[in-house]
Amino acid sequence: MDTTLQDPLLGRLLDGRYRVDARIAVGGMATVYRALDTRLDRVLALKVMHPSLAQDAAFVERFIREARSVARLAHPNVVQVFDQGADEGYVYLAMEYVAGCTLRDVLRERGALQPRAALDILEPVLAALGAAHRAGFVHRDMKPENVLIGDDGRVKVADFGLVRAVDTVTDSTGSVLGTVSYLAPEQIERGIADPRVDVYACGVVLYEMLTGEKPHRGDSPAQVLYRHLNEDVPPPSASVPGLAGPLDELVAVASARAAADRPSTAAELLARVRTARAALSDAALDAVPPLARAGEHDRSEDRTSVLSGPMIRTLPVGDDEPTTVVSVPATEHTARLGSEGLPPSRSPRRGLARRGPLALVMGVLLVLGLGGGIWYINSGQFTEVPPLLAKTESQARDRLSDAGLEVGDVSRRFSDTVERGTVISTDPGVGERVRGGDAVSLVISSGPKVVKIPSVEGRPLDQARKALEDQGLKPGMVTRAFSESVPQGSVIGTDPAAGTERRAGTAVALVVSKGAPVDVPDVTGTELDEARAELRAAGLKVRIDPQEVHSQHERGQVAQQSPRPGERAGEGDTITLALSKGPEMIEVPDVTGRSVDEATATLEAAGFEVDEDRGLLGIFRDTVKSQSPSAGDKAPKGSTITLRIR
Template sequence: MDTTLQDPLVGQLLDGRYRVDARIAVGGMATVYRAVDTRLDRVLALKVMHPALATDGTFVERFIREAKSVARLAHPNVVQVFDQGADGSYVYLAMEYVSGCTLRDVLRERGALQPRAALDILEPVLAALGAAHRAGFVHRDMKPENVLIGDDGRVKVADFGLVRAVDTVTSTTGSVLGTVSYLAPEQIEQGSADPRVDVYACGVVLYEMLTGAKPHSGDSPAQVLYKHIHDDVPPPSAAVPGLAYELDELVASATSRTPDVRPHDAVALLAQVREARGALGADQLDAIPPQALTAEHDNADDRTSVIPRALTALRQLPVNEDDEPRLNRTSRLQAPPAPAPRRSAPPRRTMFTIIAAVLLVLGVGTGVWYINSGQFTKVPPLLAKTEAEAKDRLADAGLEVGQIEHAYSDTVKRGTVISTDPAPGARIRQNDSVALTISDGPEIVKVPDLAGYRLDKARDLLKDSGLEPGMVTREFSDDVTKGFVISSDPQTGTKTRAGTAIALTVSKGSPVDVPDVTGRDLDDARDELQEAGLKVRIASQRVNSEYDAGQVARQSPQADSRAAEGDTVTLTLSKGPEMVEVPDVVGDSVDEARQQLEDAGFQVDEDRGLLGLFGDEVQGQSVEGGETAPKGSTITIEIG
């Protein structure tokens, strides 16, 4: 049976704005739906908290507070949070919908990846985590399932459901959060987490991309946890012979069992990754591991809240691919040339032809000598080096320092090299110059005063200031007109990095009390709601209820809740009560009769009269056995 059809939210209009189309994932804290924002006409994902958790005020407050924090991470590699709100008992987040697959899908289908592909995926992941770490947050659940690869090739980090502020208590009681294969030793032993646990998890993910397998395995999660505590992650080259030493060093640095030895956050690890890439040659980056295209993959201990699309929709990533099939190219190289036909003695060559041939041979030889005699060299690896270190390396390579430019960077340390022209490893003539781009660190800007501006204008002001519009929370206000900004977070005048997302609180206008229209005829219900300043939508499906067919069975938002003027109330109409056959209980004892009627869905009333005060047998019933009556209605039994 398709459980999606039974989900009460599918087909509904949540908060008068989000049309829920399908359920796509279920997690421990929330259910994720694909929905359409009817105001902006765009597809998005709705993460709706489970009703059992929504009754916990403290949990809801933390859920909303953390959602606001994540929404401020306006980073191209983070799944964005657009909106947050509540509709009756439903507390939700409106998030970016990513069409594509997960890194887990890629690993299952393709096995180990080429080093270039692994680093191409790891770098945007670290950039996203670096933005979170510098904003004061730690993900705590990094794994291939939470790395989304869009159909357009963009890499995004998803499911910040376990995210916590770095400076808050992060220990767990009685359980360990995260997937066991990616947990750092300190998470397992103390249950605590700081940015270095994300660094450890990324090191494990890199190992898995390079080798096609996890570093530690076992018959049970407990065995895997034990190995993470007591055994080092082995070098990837032990599984993939010939893998570059720099990649072994990268994995060893990120997965050290001692947290103090690891890079202190994802930004520091990203700098190491870029330095390692710069030190690798094209042949090392494009080497195809023998584990490529392995079909076997053990993911018994993995769980994910992301349901990916079919791999047939997978964008062709530059993984395990060459410009043309290796077999075809090899076969052409190995194919023996066709035998030349036998000819008679060569004709006499003229002196001119002989001289020309000799000169041609000498010219080619001279060219080869010139190319290989030290006239050319390669640009040394300079990424993440200080300006002074870069100049020294260029001088040692016999190269000049070209134009030096500066640029802002959120991920590259101030005063170090962001890029070079030509790029590291490029072939260049000796004594030529190499241009350097040096990081000035993150650009710092002030949050403008946005109060009193219409939402679209406030967003324009943020972009003009070098900032990004973040999550929008709507609140009732008697003082601020509907659709205009009440406040921002961070507040006006706060200094922050350029590109930071600024959360906005926007007025919903004066509140309107939603009247109770259940049990009313549709026309009367619509008139009453419209008089209150609300719009009306009729749900496509009808339900059985105690009310007559055509009357309102239920409404969303519910009665006595508050809504903004112009909001939509969804009405679900009744199909009438469900009719149930009444069991025949005449002649049965009172207890037996009551039990049968209640099991059939009826309420029971006893009529004993004067003669039945001491009797215990049913003499009659208000609806005869075999007839039907509305489920939930009352059947009176006469006792004599």
């Protein structure tokens, strides 16, 4: 039965805005849904805290802190948070929806990755964490589940629900939060969380991508934690012979047990990754890993847990050295049934001796037959779909045949990310249980879809855009240019040019005609009717600016025009005219008796031009004897004041 049908949030309009359409994932602290923002008409992801945790003020505060923290991280590799709120006990975050899968999905399906692919994923993860570290935050829960890989190939880091300030050690209850397989030793021992715990987790993730399995495994979370504390992460080449030495060194330095031996931030580790990558040959980067074992691990270890912390305590045992005990929550302990109180079983030997060898043989055959039947009903008739992603069609057929399965429908689909001729997906999916002999359908990549750029020359802009979209292309940047032959508003050409082959989804730039070029005539200082007639005769339209301006021209005449005289405009373009209110009249300051320099500065500051009248003897003097216009009179702004120096 599909349990999502019982989810009370499905179909609900949360907070009067977000319509919950489907459940994407369930985590240790929250459930993630695909939703529609009905106000902005966009698809997004809603992360809704489990109702039981919403009653805990500390968890609610942590949830709100995630929204505030991630909203500050404006980075292309961080999942963006749009909104945060609560509705009738449901505390939620509205986040960017990334259509695609998680790194965990990739590891389950493919197992170990080629080094090039592993580094291609690790670098944007470190870039995102580096931005968080620079902003003063630590993620604290890095793992493949929190690395999203979009259908377009973009890598983003999600789930900053445990993000804390760098100087914060544990949560408000003293608990250590995280996922046991990726906790750094200092997190386990002392609850310390600085950027180096994210570096450690990235080292573990890199090991897992290169080998297809986690470095520390155990029958219980307690065993995993113990190994983090007491065992180094082994070199990946121990599990995958032939891996290059720089990859071993990267894993070793990132996952060093002593925090001081690790890079101090993700940005520092990113620099080392790029240096190591530059030293690797193409052959080393493209080394083919062995068949994956990633699907075997206990998925319960992938959940974020709240662990009582610090999780190390020391107990004295007699006169010997103290014994270190790793504490785990009670829910993770294995219950045991004691034998006390059970009646002793009767020995079957005496009865068997009486029945003889024939009865013994019959009993054994009966047990074997019954056991074999039960095994066949429960497991024997089933098998798992083997890992087929990125395998060629021939390889996929061979693997299905080896697994006792048939090949069903084979369809083909364009893909920008999966190599031509290799498997994109299967139905049933990889790892699912099917009956022996059942058919598995394959979807094979046809490679990227390639289309020809259509000819849109001479078409109006909106029609050209639609023609590009119909062809599977994206209309790109629009620039405008003069054209004697193409009407204004129609397309002159495209970049790339028509007939060029490009991948579907490529952006195509458009050059749109501004019409035939026209030299804008100078109509300033003319009457409005005269200006209109002259501009219309040049093939231009006229618009009157409602705001009149002061100018040297008489009231009602054209004071300014845009575009300016002499500039080029397209035929049919609009010229905006501003009419004059007449000159602005300003009171003339009194500068008589002042030095020429002082008088000139005062008049120019008031908005006047200055002319000097020195006469025959004035060239030897420097004092203003009179001025025209006289002090106190009003004169047009910009007019000339004559100073007489005698």
